[in-house]
Amino acid sequence: MDWVALFFPLTVLLSRWIVVPAAEETYWTYTGLVGQSQWSTYFPECSGYSQSPIDVVTSQTKHDPTLSPLTPLGYSQHGNQPFSLYNNGHTVVIELPDWMGLRGLPWLYTAAQMHLHWGSGGPGHGGSEHTIDGESTDAELHLVHYNSDLYPNISTAMTKENGLAVLGILIETGPENNQAFDNILNYLGRVRHADQKVFIPAFNIEALLPGNMWRYYRYKGSLTTPPCDQTVLWTLFQERISISQAQLLKLETSLYSSREEEPDKMLLQDNYRSTLPPNNRVVLTSFSEGSLKDLSSGEVTAIVVGVMCGCVGLAVIIRFIVKTIRSTSSWDVLPSIRPTPMPRANMSEKQNEQKQDVALSLTSGAGGPKEEPLSSLKAEP
CATH class of the missing domain: 3.10.200.10 (Alpha carbonic anhydrase)
Known part of the structure; x- marks a missing residue:
């Protein structure tokens, strides 16, 4: 055994x-x-x-x-x-x-x-x-x-x-x-x-x-x-x-x-x-899943390029708008409040009237002869 x-x-x-x-x-x-x-x-x-x-x-x-x-x-x-x-x-x-x-x-x-x-x-x-x-x-x-x-x-x-x-x-x-x-x-x-x-x-x-x-x-x-x-x-x-x-x-x-x-x-x-x-x-x-940091390199590159292109496009639009505003006068932008130009002849007549008014004012203010009313004048004997 x-x-x-x-x-x-x-x-x-x-x-x-x-x-x-x-x-x-x-x-x-x-x-x-x-x-x-x-x-x-x-x-x-x-x-x-x-x-x-x-x-x-x-x-x-x-x-x-x-x-x-x-x-x-x-x-x-x-x-x-x-x-x-x-x-x-x-x-x-x-x-x-x-x-x-x-x-x-x-x-x-x-x-x-x-x-x-x-x-x-x-x-x-x-x-x-x-x-x-x-x-x-x-x-x-x-x-x-x-x-x-x-x-x-x-x-x-x-x-x-x-x-x-x-x-x-x-x-x-x-x-x-x-x-x-x-x-x-x-x-x-x-x-x-x-x-x-x-x-x-x-x-x-x-x-x-x-x-x-x-x-x-x-x-x-x-x-x-x-x-x-x-x-x-x-x-x-x-x-x-x-x-x-x-x-x-x-x-x-x-x-x-x-x-x-x-x-x-x-x-x-x-x-x-x-x-x-x-x-x-x-x-x-x-x-x-769904995390940005976990995206593939191609996906990350596509996102970055897309964002950059969007920013560049937005900057171009803003610059164009600003440039347009600066190159346009305020009267062109607001034509409804622009005054109507006055003709040269009318302007001269108005200026003459204003000059005459000024001259009269100066004369009366300097103590010169005053004009008497017609009722105060009497005929001599």
Whole structure:
């Protein structure tokens, strides 16, 4: 009995020792034998309670006024050091220098890498991992950071609480070419096959970000790929960025998930995980509807331009009115009270009469002979 009791736990421990390394070396895929539905078999964390991505239901979000705007640190200071572009068989990864980071989170997070998720079939066929009110976009960009205040590197941080912070940016198709994305897309041909890596010129990472970085959704979740560690603080921006249809086509058709030596070439497409239930997690927002300070940069610009144009127009009208009044005489403005001009001849006669009256007054006032009445005169004898 003692041997049996000892043998059983040893068997369990031995089996776990064998299975775990096998799981870590398993080459997972998005579809097939080791597709999404089988991830939790080999990676137990993928069946956890706080998995990502999720569908953000805007009517169920909660505004958190304590959420501050995010500020990228060093994103535009790329220097002369080239970036590493890598096809890992699941996506294309750009490794980021450690002088880049994020401010506006509870800790300092240092940049590690960024990668993309996309679909197939062109615009309107989906490809993003997160959705908003059930609506997906054509692709999604993730910028991964690790908590450098608490952990020494990303390998350690990804398995620890509050270890990672990921920025999620939804990408849609528009009419114009996005020059910032050409810094990535133009070099995909050099890493067409899995495990290929190349150095590319450094560029301004901040140009990839949306203009409005203070309007976002925030929740706690996981990595969207195995091993699905639930250590990610997610920030999903509400504002989308746009690439052209030609750029989306290049992203969807340039890479293979198979290695160069493999005879069967497999295009790297539809590399996005389906949304998972929130499981009572509350998605917080940094903005409240109807607030002026929460408007997008385009909306704010439109309001400012509109106000300025209105002020300029009002000033022009006022100036025109004042100028018109100054250039018009008071008699022209009030013609009803303007006196009728008197002819020159009449004016001369009246002046003569006035002069005669004055002369008579002066004579009588000086003591001269007075005119006697006719009745006082008598005839001499």
